Each structure stands twice: as structure tokens, then as C-alpha cells.
Amino acid sequence: MAVVWHKWLRKSILSPFSSRAFSTLKSNPSQQIIKSPPLLSHDLPDVWTSNSMHCDPPSIGECYNERRARVIDGKSMAAKIIAGIGGEVIRMQESIGKVPGLAVILVGERKDSETYVRNKRKACEEAGINFVMTKLLNNCTEDEVCEALLRYNENPSVHGILVQLPLPHHLDEEKILNVLNLEKDVDGFHPVHMGNLAMSGREPLFIPCTPKACIELLVRSDVEIMGKNAVVIGRSNIVGLPASLLLQRHHATVSTVHAFTKNPEHITSEADIVVTAAGVPNLVRGNWLKPGAVVIDVGTYPIEDPSFEQGYRLLGDVCYEEAVMVASAITPVPGGVGPMTIAMLLSNTLDSAKRAYNFG
Template sequence: MTDATLIDGNAFSAGLRDRIRAQVHTLRETRRITPGLAVVLVGEDPASQVYVRSKHKRTVETGMESFVHTLPADTPEDELLTLIAGLNRDPQVHGILVQLPLPRHIDAQKVIEAIDPAKDVDGFHPVNVGRLAAGGEALVPCTPYGSLLLLKDRLGDLSGLEAVVIGRSNIVGKPMAQLLLQENCTVTIAHSRTRDLPAVVRRADIVVAAVGKPEMVRGDWLKPGCTVIDVGINRVAKPAPEEGTRLVGDVAFAEAVTVAGAITPVPGGVGPMTIACLLRNTLVACARQNRLPLDAI
């Protein structure tokens, strides 16, 4: 069997951003409306700072307004909630994202629930979670939605396929399962308590790995020809005698690539899709808030 086809998230996300940029241009020219994304960063976590800078850059590149609010790590919870209330009222802000994780003295769930569901571009508010579960109109978490776009681009109609989602987080696992159900897949959510996990995974036409454990999913767990979406991003030490670190996914790529039909690499697979889908959600939120139609993106 030949090696799996690599699913190029960089290329797909670039195309998605181009489509978003074109629709933002149309909104600005025909309606004098510019979608606006507000990102709130509390503290100085290095990884969060990198993510926020990248989000700002991509937002501006698509012609949207970017509002970045950087607060010190000791910011009181009430002060953060007051800022969010102001952003909820601001007509120039169509999407709000509070970068996680937050400092320990701040209740992250309280902050998420303070965001107007119509501006919740992370898709974490209970209202959007409920709408997604019920099959309604919702803002959907970015990483699962990006994963779904890659799957549909690769496989087309997903109806009837058996999918195993490894991981049950509110950020990826659960919404991923809901999205696959909406595509008429037969879905299993597997996790740390799943009995004989390799056997469960081996049934799947689609495997979505989102557990946060480096290279946990082995090649012999996979059904030959399956499609693998590796959501994991883990930094591990390079093998001796090399020094430094490298990024790996939740799937043992070197093994999996000889068994799967298609697989996302790490990096360059799902990662680029997350910010692209954040921009998509901001555009969708803007259109809905202004009761405007929007071409499919």
C-alpha cells in the first residue's frame, strides 16, 4: 500500500481566507459594514501571545477590524466582565474571543457565559452549544468546524461513514461528534475509559484524534484506507542525539501514513484551519447581526 495522501490545511485555509476577504470587501463596498473581531488577552502566557498576534494579523489581512485588548495577569474578574459587557454593546464589534487559558482567579465559564451568544465566535457559549446539539443555527467551535471542512473536501458526502472521535472535550471532541452526526455519520466518542480502544478505532472510516497525548494513536489501530484528522499539537524532545524539540500530533504519523488513505500532518494540517474558521465565524456573526444574506463559505 502506498503512503497516505497528506491533507494540506495550509492550502485549504488560504483558499478559505481568500473567500472571506472577498465577502468582507463586498460588505464594505455595498453596505458600508466592516466585520470587527475583538480579542481579549489576560496575562502574559507566551503561547497565548503568539496566538493573539497571529489572529490580529490574519484579521487585518482579510479586511476586518481587529480590536486587541491586553490586560495584566492580576486583572480582577469584575473588570474583565465589565470589558466584555462593553464589547457586547459595541456595534463595531461583531465577534468576541477571550483567549484561554485565563489566570486561576478568573472563572473561565463565567467569562464565556458573559459573551453575547451572537458574538461568541469561539462557539463556547451554552446557547451555541445547545443550538449545535439540536441541529439549529449556531456559531460552531473553530477547530472542529475546520476539521469537518477538511473531511468534506477530501471525502465529499460523509453520509453513512463510521467515525470515531477520540477525546470528549467541550472544545473539540463533543462538537466534532455533533458536526459528524449532522453529516449523517455513525459516530462513536472514545476516551480514556474506553475498553479496547484500538479495536474501537479500527472500525472507523474517519478517525479524529483530539486527546492531547503525543503519538498515542498507533498505525495498527487504523483501518486501512481510513481518513485521519489529527488535532493534537504536542511539543516533545527530538530523538537523541538531536537537541531541542519538535511538534507531533496525537497520531504516530510515521506509522499511520503507511496505513491510512489520507491524513493531516502536524504541523500544517488542522492548525491553520482554526484561525481561518474564526474569521469565518466573525463574518457569519456580522451578517446575522445585520440581517444580511451571506454566500456559502
């Protein structure tokens, strides 16, 4: 797999951070002794090259397996969980006269973000969770986002707040997320939650929804995790990284594959469990998989398609028609990780409300 990053690296070396680091080395020789290279290394974007935007079902002669993989039906599993949460919300309302509340901040008019938020609202309504939203224009200021956040931070009827990502480039995501009340950070993206997720013996207040959904799908499909080899493809802060950490907490042996991995096919082909979150359509081909592997496809890449109601459809990271002939179980896109992620968001919001009201 070719990796396209030289251009970016050059830019990175010329960036304010790096040029400062390099000029310090030049001007102050004693610094050279103390920290020669930046010990955290440079952040480099994971630029993958996909084999193809299209993946055709293999011809009959190419079939690897007589049986197609079991489809992990995230949609129906999520529906059951949301119904259960609905029951809990009724019990809470009847006991203490309160319901959980979720607040969403949506900036701009990305079609995919709007669909995700609409799905979250719909699920909240189904479960009886109060849903409120602040919509801001694409060119809004950081202060406007922070003000909206602060209002929700202080509102006692809001137990979960999420800022729909990605934000427009002019907004500093880190700065904005730092304003969010840790006890309402139902996405679990704050470093202190991530640290507590990473460290054994600690528990984060919230586990990020998508990785939590991956584990929930595995567990509900009776897939044993402990002692298995798991490969996570992608290392984003919101999916790949926490998915690796969570699988390790379940005592899998975890390898994380990214765009700088030299032999991703080989490493992936040794995994019993593959969680893929690269955001690259059809990156993972059938021949990347060990026969019998379980595949959780987090990829949701929107491509324009006027034949669909929303004007686009979603592609996963996995070449589904190939993978289904090799794997023992697989999540579809859509209908796999997506709906379960929403169920986990509602579950985190319910947990947060229970904590706020000390309601068991």
C-alpha cells in the first residue's frame, strides 16, 4: 500500500510548532543534548490510499467459503437497547419526576452531520429523553459555540452535551471541548476520560459511544474477546484509539494499524477480531481477513447518490461482498455500528442523569 505523506511532512516541519523546535536546537546547543528530537514525534495525518471505490462480489470460482458470514444486526440490537432505556426513563419519571436530557450543538450545514443529529433526536424521542439543540452558522465564532456550551453546562435538566464533529476548520476543537463539563461529556472525548479508559484499575465517567458500540456488538454476538488477537484499523481520537484501549481492557491482544503500517494486510490477516475505522471505502478486502474472523466496520464514508432520499449513501471500510465470504460474522454499513452508537449515546445520557439525581 502506497502512503502519500511526504508533502504533508514537509508542511509539518515548516509549521509553527516544528520550526520553533528546530530553531531551538540550532540556537541552543545544550538543548540538543537534553531533547534531541521531539519525543512525542510529529502528528501526521493518516492518508490512506484505497484500492477502489467499488468492490464487486467475487465470481463463483473466487468464493472462499461455502457459508456467508452471519450479519451482526446492529439496528435490531440497538432497538432493543433503546426500548430498555425507554423503560428506565419511565421508571425515573415515575419515581422522581425527572427525565434525562441531551443537548446537541450543531455548527454548519454538513448533510451527514444533519442526518446523524436527526437520528439522535429521533432515538431520544423514542426513549423519552429530552432533546435540545443549538444550531449555529458555519461562520460562527468560537465564543458563540462556547457560550452555548456554558449555558448547557449550567442547565440542571441537561445531563449530556455533545458537539457534533467535525467542526468547521476555523474553530479550535480542543479549546471548545475543554469548556464542556466533564460530568456531561457523554461522548467521553476529554483527555481525562481517555486516560481513565486507558489505565487499568480506573474507570472513565463515559466511554466514547462508537468504541462502546463495537464492544456491545461483539458481546451481544457472543464473540469472546479475551485472549483473541484484535486488529484496529485507524487510530483517530474518537474511534480507533479508544477502541484499541477498550479491546485491551477486555484482554484482547491488540495491534493498531494505520496509514504508516507497512504490511496492513498481513497484520490484519492474523486477527480474530477486526475493528476498522479508517474512513476509506473498500480499504479492507476479503484477502485481508483470516477465515472465520469477526469484522466490525465503523467506516461511514458518504458518497453522493441522488437515488437515495438524503442525496448520499454510506460506504464502509470493508469490501463487504468479499468479506462476507471469509468472515464468520460482520456488521453491515449502514445498519451495524451506526445505530448501536446512538443507543450507546442514550445509555451514556441515562447513566449521567442517574448519577446527577443519585437514582439507582
